Amino acid sequence: MIDSDLLSHHFYAQPTLTVAERLLGQRLVRLVDGQRLVGVIAETEAYVGFDDSASHASKGRTTRTEVMFGPAGCSYVYLIYGMYNMFNIVTEQTDVPAAVLIRAVEPTEGIAVMQRHRRQPPNATPQRLLTNGPGKLSQAFAIDRSLNRWDLTAGRDLWIEAAAAPSPASISTGPRIGIDYADANDRSAPWRFWMTGNRFVSK
């Protein structure tokens, strides 16, 4: 890896909506048993501060949400529905609880290994089912809670590399998914970002 490609604390410490949008097109990299797994980030969601009723952190500082109050550039990985891991990246200044959920990537390297992690047969079709959702991409990239609170700026095992940014015209926004429990204004906030037309964006 070239050091200058590694996204730094400075990048993640920006406002959460900025980070969520600018993560599109960047490369998610996972190293497992010397094998590089890479995907281009295609879809993200922002969870912003105490006042966002959709965010786990709106309930305050607990064992589970503590990491969201910590420094930017750490991972927040939690288990949902008893079986799926959600991969988030902490943003903003310390004590401001916020994070970006990575919802989908377009796989580019290590696809055969990802298929094994997903228990799909080699050459399975269609390939889009490999990583077109937050639970699926975590499974494909072997991301689980052992990587909670991981420092993504260290360039070890799990990190993000800079790549060409998509043009603003090719980015779409809309409401976040799966947050029916949130207040109406938070449900409708356009805090989901995706690359328009990318076939790996979740349903």
Next chain:
DNA sequence: GCAATGATGCACT
């Protein structure tokens, strides 16, 4: 194609 449903572990009242 789509809607309905069950799986499953853990943080938190």
Next chain:
DNA sequence: GTGCATCATTGCG
């Protein structure tokens, strides 16, 4: 005990 920032499968037509 309750409720999830989800997914695969089933059953319909």
